[in-house]
Structure formats: C-alpha cells, structure tokens
Amino acid sequence: MITRTATARYEGMGKTGKGWVSTQSGVLKDSRYGFNTRFEGEPGTNPEELIAAAHASCFTMALSFALANAGHNDGILETEAKVKLDQDGAGFKVSRSDLTLTASVPGIEEAELRRLADEAKQNCPISKLLNAEMTLDVTVN
Secondary structure, eight states: OOOOOEEEEEESOGGGOEEEEEETTSSSSSEEESHHHHHSOOSSBOHHHHHHHHHHHHHHHHHHHHHHHTTOOOOEEEEEEEEEEEEETTEEEEEEEEEEEEEEOTTOOHHHHHHHHHHHHHHSHHHHHHOSEEEEEEEEO
16 A cells, blocks of 8 residues: 655635645645635645646556557657536535547557547546546547
8 A cells, every 4th residue: 555645734714814735745845725826816726736637647647557558668648637626505516527638659549549548537546536527538649
C-alpha cells in the first residue's frame, strides 16, 4: 500500500478566509487558495483544479502503461481534464470530469488507441475515486 498526504490550512472563515495547501512531495508548498481563487479568478489554486491535475496525470500515466504493455514504446500523450463544479441545492458538487487526449503514437491503429484510452479512463485510480460522469475525446496525430 502507498499513502500520499497533503495538508490544508484555512485562517478566517467563509469568503474572507484564506487558505494554503501543501503536498508531501513539496510540489505544492503553502499554495494559496480560498473563495477568491476558487470563484473570482485570483492567483492561487482551488480543489477542482487540483482534481483536474490529478485526473489528467493519472489517466495519462495509465494509458502510457497500457500502450507499453501492448508493445508501443514511443510517442507523446497530452491530456486536458476539465472538472465541473455545479450548484447542488444549498451547496456544490463536482459533477463531471471531461478528458481530452491528444496522442501521437507511431504505428498504432486508431481503434486500438481508442480502446486502450477508454480502458484507462475506466480503470485509472482517480477515475475510480471520482465516480463522476466522465467523457473522453481522443485526437490522433
């Protein structure tokens, strides 16, 4: 079993509060977040952006391993994840994550790439965690 950690600190409450998030690896170190970074476009991060980064990177890595296992050892995969935050009654919910993959894999048939990408979308650990509505759009170069 592998355990990864992150910490969040929030000072003040509600819209006037300010937060900082850090990761075990140090990639994020006291990165600012709060109402203004989440809803008003101020510099900093937000939970949905972090989920999008996690989903894009997890899916892309899972697909790269699937491609390697199928004998494709060269190429470039680039994935964008768009995580949607919608109102849900009095609160909010993450309702979906839309993945857009652009792939350049020499010698692969498009049907095989699409099949492996769909399997990676279904089976990467972050997809399983999210259990939200997801789409996948694939562009083959």
